[in-house]
Amino acid sequence: MQIQKSFQTSENGKLYLVPTPIGNLKDMSIRSIEVLKEVDLIAAEDTRNTQKILNHFEIETKKTSFHEHNKETKINTLIDILKNGESIAQVSDAGMPSISDPGHELVEACIKNNISVISIPGATAGLSSLIASGIAPQPNLFYGFLPRKISEQKNSLNEVKDFPFTIIFYEAPHRLKKTLKSMVEILGDREIVLAREVTKKYEEYLRGTIHEMINWFEENEVRGEFVLLVSGNSNPQSNEDDPLVDLAIDKQVQFLIDKGEKTNEAIKKIAKKNEIKRQEVYNIYHQID
Numbered sequence: 001m002q003i004q005k006s007f008q009t010s011e012n013g014k015l016y017l018v019p020t021p022i023g024n025l026k027d028m029s030i031r032s033i034e035v036l037k038e039v040d041l042i043a044a045e046d047t048r049n050t051q052k053i054l055n056h057f058e059i060e061t062k063k064t065s066f067h068e069h070n071k072e073t074k075i076n077t078l079i080d081i082l083k084n085g086e087s088i089a090q091v092s093d094a095g096m097p098s099i100s101d102p103g104h105e106l107v108e109a110c111i112k113n114n115i116s117v118i119s120i121p122g123a124t125a126g127l128s129s130l131i132a133s134g135i136a137p138q139p140n141l142f143y144g145f146l147p148r149k150i151s152e153q154k155n156s157l158n159e160v161k162d163f164p165f166t167i168i169f170y171e172a173p174h175r176l177k178k179t180l181k182s183m184v185e186i187l188g189d190r191e192i193v194l195a196r197e198v199t200k201k202y203e204e205y206l207r208g209t210i211h212e213m214i215n216w217f218e219e220n221e222v223r224g225e226f227v228l229l230v231s232g233n234s235n236p237q238s239n240e241d242d243p244l245v246d247l248a249i250d251k252q253v254q255f256l257i258d259k260g261e262k263t264n265e266a267i268k269k270i271a272k273k274n275e276i277k278r279q280e281v282y283n284i285y286h287q288i289d
Contacts, residue, residue, distance in 0.1 A: 004116050012115045013040070013087040017103065019122025020053055022094045023200035027123045033057050035120060040086035043078060045102060049093045066090065068102045075109050082115045096124045100144045100170055126168045129195035129227040134207060136231070139165040146171070146179060153179065157186040162236035169228040176222050177214065183230065184210040191231040197224040249274065253285045 006014075016035050021027040036042060036059050043066035044050035050063060066074050078088060092101035110117050130137050141163060146153045160167055171179050183192075192213060194206040202224070206213060210230075244252045249270060256266035267285060271278040282288070 002111065002114070004111075006116050006118050008116075010116065011085060012113075013082040013085050014116045014118055015082060015106065015110045016087065016089040017097045017107070017117065017119045018089045018091050019096045019120060019124065020050070020091050020094055022123045022125050022128075022198060023203075025053070025056055027199060028053070028057065029120070029122055032120050032122055033059065036061055036089050036091075038087075039089040041081060041088045043074075043088055043090045043106070045092045050091055061089075066102065066106070071102055071105055075106055078106060079109050079113055079115070082110065083113065094123075096122065099124060099126070099142075123199065125170070125195070125198045125225075125227050129193070129198055129205075130166065130168060130229055132205065133193035133195065133229045135166050135191060135193055135229050137166065140168060141165055142168045144168075144170050146182075148175065150178065150182060153182050154186055157182060161187050162233050164232040164234065164236050166232055167230045169230065171226045171228055173222040173224060173226065176226055177217050179228075180210055180214050180217070184214065187230065187233075190233075193229040195227040195229070198227065200224075244270075244273070249276075249281055249284045250287075253281065 016039060018032050018035055019029075020032075036054070036057070039061060042050065042054075042061050042063040044063050045065075045067045047063050047065050053059075054061070054063070064074075064078075066078065082088060090097050090103055090106060092099075092103065095101070097103035098107065107117050126142050130140060141160065143156075143160065146156055146169060169179075183190075187210070189209050189211045192208065192210050194213060196202075196204045196206070206216065208216075244255060247255060252270045252273070253263075253266045256269060257263055261269070263285075267281045268278055271281040274281070
């Protein structure tokens with residue numbers, strides 16, 4: 001068990017997780033600005049992007065890069081700095097560190113080394129979009145980005161398709177159409193809200209069904225990063241209501257045959273249900289090695 005006293009005096013420095021604006025510089029909090037001015041070092045996902053913010057708020061703190069591609073080699077260096085009594089502010093390009101951005105590994109390393117980790121509240125696209133979407137805000141699941149490969153994407157959607165609460169996804173514009181098509185195939189035609197360019201001049205909310213969104217994007221240009229807010233499954237399938245859930249593959253096939261299905265059709269359905277090859281189910285049922 002570990003107890004962190006965030007503001008208790010310590011020989012170690014402290015790691016501050018500082019959110020940056022997701023589009024509107026006015027969303028930078030007074031506290032965030034003060035922390036960035038007071039720490040000894042800023043660990044930035046992209047030092048060029050961070051420099052624009054530092055220039056705007058006249059912050060002269062030195063910075064270093066810390067991103068997905070150098071985190072393995074950089075973490076030990078940052079931990080040594082913190083152990084030496086210096087404090088570090090970690091920022092991503094936009095929004096909260098560790099939310100679909102690098103940072104979690106540094107937090108883990110700090111906790112392991114008894115270094116205080118202090119989160120500064122601030123802008124995050126997911127929750128900002130959720131409360132304006134009109135879809136039930138509680139309970140919710142923040143998923144973030146789905147896998148890029150369509151097969152892996154569909155597997156991930158299958159894992160959450162029975163969840164009864166609102167799901168928050170992020171998606172890039174060039175992948176949006178394919179993602180929506182995967183969603184309507186796996187989740188069905190649910191209520192969805194797409195939030196684009198949140199906090200920026202061209203902020204936009206698109207409300208409707210997944211199928212309506214697919215049709216809309218066939219005729220309109222897709223721009224900007226998107227937050228996708230998908231309504232939960234109002235009729236989730238319970239394993240308790242599935243008579244096949246505890247049966248072996250051959251018994252599942254036999255169950256459908258006893259219900260009137262032809263053998264080949266039963267084999268086909270059980271193969272699809274269990275996501276295995278039809279021939280494999282055939283062999284199991286007919287006891288072919």
